[in-house]
Amino acid sequence: MPGMGMQVRVGTLAPVPTGRYCDDPVNYTPREHARMTANDQVQAQLTAPGQLFEMEEVEVAGNTIRAWKHAPATFRALLEMSRFHGEKLFVVYEDERLTFEEHFRLAATLAHRLIGDYGVRKGDRVAVAMRNYPEWVIAMSAALAAGAVAVPLNAWWTRQEMEYGLADSGAKLVIADGERAERLSGSGVPMIVTRAADANWSEVMGEVRSDVTLPDVEIGPDDPATIFYTSGTTGRSKGALGSHRNLGQAPMTVAYALMSAVARAGKDPAEAAAVRRITLLTVPLFHTTGCFAVLMPTFFTGGQLVLMYKWDPQRALELIEREKVTTMSGVPTNAWQLLSHPSFGEHDISSLTSVSYGGAPAPPKLLERITELLPKRTPGNGYGMTETTALAVYNSGAGYLAKPDSIGLPAAVLDVKICDPHGDEVPTGEVGELCIRGPIVILGYWNRPDATAETFVNGWLHTGDLARVDEEGFVYIVDRAKDMVIRGGENVYCAEVEAALFEHTAIDDAAVIGIPDDEMGEQVGAVVRLKPGSAATAEELQAFLRDRIAPFKVPIRFWFRETELPRNPGGKVLKTHLRKETLGL
Known part of the structure; x- marks a missing residue:
C-alpha cells in the first residue's frame, strides 16, 4: 500500500489451500497446484514470503492463530507510521484541512495533556462523545497514544444511555462536542469540550510544538485499546473490548480484501495500491465500520478522509465532486439514497471508482441500481461485527456480480466454520452458526465474564448469525440468530x-x-x-x-x-x- 515501504505484486507462486497456512507455498506439488482454485492462487500470491500480506502464527490467549506479519503491533506504531505521510491531506471537514503531520502533532500534544493535566494512566478509560469532527480523530488517537482505553459513545444516545456508557466503562474523562457536553452536563465526569461557545479545547491543547513526540508509555499488542458498545439482547449494552493487536490487524485485513478483489479480477494489485484513496465517510466514527474499516485503513495507506456533519445525499454528491472522492463507504442505505437522489445526474462524480458498504443486508435492487447508474464502478459488500473489529468477509467486483447473495470470502488470516447447536462443524453447504477465529476477534466483553465465555469459545467467536459456505469458500448469511x-x-x-x-x-x-x-x-x-x-x-x-x-x-x-x-x-x-x-x- 502507498507509503508502507513494501511492494504488492502478483507473481506465479504455487497456491495454498484456503484457510491453510504454510511457510513455503512453493513446496506444493504440481498436482496440488492444479487442484487449487483461482481464489487460492490469489491468496498464495499475496501472502507469499516477503509480500505485504505475509502471515505468521502467533499465540493469543492460549490459542494459535494466523496474523499479518507486517501489521503495526499497536495503534501507537500505526500513529507513528502515519507521520511519514507528512503534508498529505488526512482529514477534510467542510473548509477545514488537516494533514498527517498536523494530526500527529495535535494527537501527541493532547496525549501529553491527558497524562500530565488529567492524570490519565495506562488502562484508564477515556470516552469520546461527538459527531464526525476532526477532533474525534485527534481525541481517539491521543487517548490510545496515552495508553488509555478509548470508549467512543454513540452520539445519538440519550443522556440516560450515555451516562450508562460512562458508568459501565468507568470513564475517567470524556472528550465531547458542545451538543454531547450539554447532554452530559452534571454527569460528574471531567470533560474536555470542543465545538461550543464555552469550549476549553484550545486551553487544554495549549502550544502545539513541531518537535513533539508521543508520551513514553509501554504498550503491547494484547493490551486493551477500545470499548465499543454494542446493544445487548437483554436490554443493556455490552462493551466490546478490543486490543491493540486488533487495531493493527484491522487495516491490513481491509487492504487485503481490496487487493485480493483486484487480483481476482485479473488486474495488478501494485497499480491499484499506487492510487491514493479519497474516501467519503457516510457513517459515524463511533461505529466500528467508520473507525476500523475506514479511519484505520486511511491511517495505514496515507489516504484522505472526507467527513460530513451528518449524512445527506445532496451534500454527499457535492463533496464527491469537490474533493474528487474515489471511494464512498458506509451502509447500503447510503448508497441507495445517493443513487436515488433527484440531483444525482447534476454532479460530476467521475472520480468515484468504488462504492462499498456493510453493516446491514444489501437489497438485490441496490446492486442492480449500481450496475445501471455506475457501470464502471466496483461495488463491494462486506460483513463484520463489533466483535471482529469490523470487516472480516468481503465480496467485490466479479465475485459480487457472480454471487450477489454472498458476503464473500474471509480474509486469509481468518478461519471460518459453520457449527450446529452443539458446536460441531457441519458439512459444506449446510446451515449453522457462523464462527470466526483470527487476529481481529476482540478480547471479550468489558466486565461481562459470562457473556464472554458464551460468545468466545477456545478462540472462536460465535457470531449468532446463521450461515452456509459453498465449495469455493463463499459465505452466505441465511438468517440472524439474534433478535x-x-x-x-x-x-x-x-x-x-x-x-x-x-x-x-x-x-x-x-x-x-x-x-x-x-x-x-x-x-x-x-x-x-x-x-x-x-x-x-x-x-x-x-x-x-x-x-x-x-x-x-x-x-x-x-x-x-x-x-x-x-x-x-x-x-x-x-x-x-x-x-x-x-x-x-
Whole structure:
C-alpha cells in the first residue's frame, strides 16, 4: 500500500489451500497446484514470503492463530507510521484541512495533556462523545497514544444511555462536542469540550510544538485499546473490548480484501495500491465500520478522509465532486439514497471508482441500481461485527456480480466454520452458526465474564448469525440468530426497545419486529397489547420512548392487539407468526 515501504505484486507462486497456512507455498506439488482454485492462487500470491500480506502464527490467549506479519503491533506504531505521510491531506471537514503531520502533532500534544493535566494512566478509560469532527480523530488517537482505553459513545444516545456508557466503562474523562457536553452536563465526569461557545479545547491543547513526540508509555499488542458498545439482547449494552493487536490487524485485513478483489479480477494489485484513496465517510466514527474499516485503513495507506456533519445525499454528491472522492463507504442505505437522489445526474462524480458498504443486508435492487447508474464502478459488500473489529468477509467486483447473495470470502488470516447447536462443524453447504477465529476477534466483553465465555469459545467467536459456505469458500448469511433489527446499519436489539415499552403503564405486552424497507433495509415496528381499561396511541408511545432510547430505535409503526401475543411452550414470543400476521412475511 502507498507509503508502507513494501511492494504488492502478483507473481506465479504455487497456491495454498484456503484457510491453510504454510511457510513455503512453493513446496506444493504440481498436482496440488492444479487442484487449487483461482481464489487460492490469489491468496498464495499475496501472502507469499516477503509480500505485504505475509502471515505468521502467533499465540493469543492460549490459542494459535494466523496474523499479518507486517501489521503495526499497536495503534501507537500505526500513529507513528502515519507521520511519514507528512503534508498529505488526512482529514477534510467542510473548509477545514488537516494533514498527517498536523494530526500527529495535535494527537501527541493532547496525549501529553491527558497524562500530565488529567492524570490519565495506562488502562484508564477515556470516552469520546461527538459527531464526525476532526477532533474525534485527534481525541481517539491521543487517548490510545496515552495508553488509555478509548470508549467512543454513540452520539445519538440519550443522556440516560450515555451516562450508562460512562458508568459501565468507568470513564475517567470524556472528550465531547458542545451538543454531547450539554447532554452530559452534571454527569460528574471531567470533560474536555470542543465545538461550543464555552469550549476549553484550545486551553487544554495549549502550544502545539513541531518537535513533539508521543508520551513514553509501554504498550503491547494484547493490551486493551477500545470499548465499543454494542446493544445487548437483554436490554443493556455490552462493551466490546478490543486490543491493540486488533487495531493493527484491522487495516491490513481491509487492504487485503481490496487487493485480493483486484487480483481476482485479473488486474495488478501494485497499480491499484499506487492510487491514493479519497474516501467519503457516510457513517459515524463511533461505529466500528467508520473507525476500523475506514479511519484505520486511511491511517495505514496515507489516504484522505472526507467527513460530513451528518449524512445527506445532496451534500454527499457535492463533496464527491469537490474533493474528487474515489471511494464512498458506509451502509447500503447510503448508497441507495445517493443513487436515488433527484440531483444525482447534476454532479460530476467521475472520480468515484468504488462504492462499498456493510453493516446491514444489501437489497438485490441496490446492486442492480449500481450496475445501471455506475457501470464502471466496483461495488463491494462486506460483513463484520463489533466483535471482529469490523470487516472480516468481503465480496467485490466479479465475485459480487457472480454471487450477489454472498458476503464473500474471509480474509486469509481468518478461519471460518459453520457449527450446529452443539458446536460441531457441519458439512459444506449446510446451515449453522457462523464462527470466526483470527487476529481481529476482540478480547471479550468489558466486565461481562459470562457473556464472554458464551460468545468466545477456545478462540472462536460465535457470531449468532446463521450461515452456509459453498465449495469455493463463499459465505452466505441465511438468517440472524439474534433478535435484532438492522436499520440503516444501526443495530436495534428488540429486547432493549421492548424493555423501554414495558416502562409505560398502559403496556401489558409488547414485541418488536423488523419491517422490510428498500431504503433503510429495515424499520422498527412494534406489536403491543394494552392493559384492560388503559389507552395509548402510537404517537404517545413514540413520545414516551424518545425520552428513553435513541430516536433510531423508536418504532415507526405500532400494531395494537387485543388478544395475547403468540408464544411457544417456553413463553418466548413467536415473532415469525407476528411477522406473518402483520406483514404477510
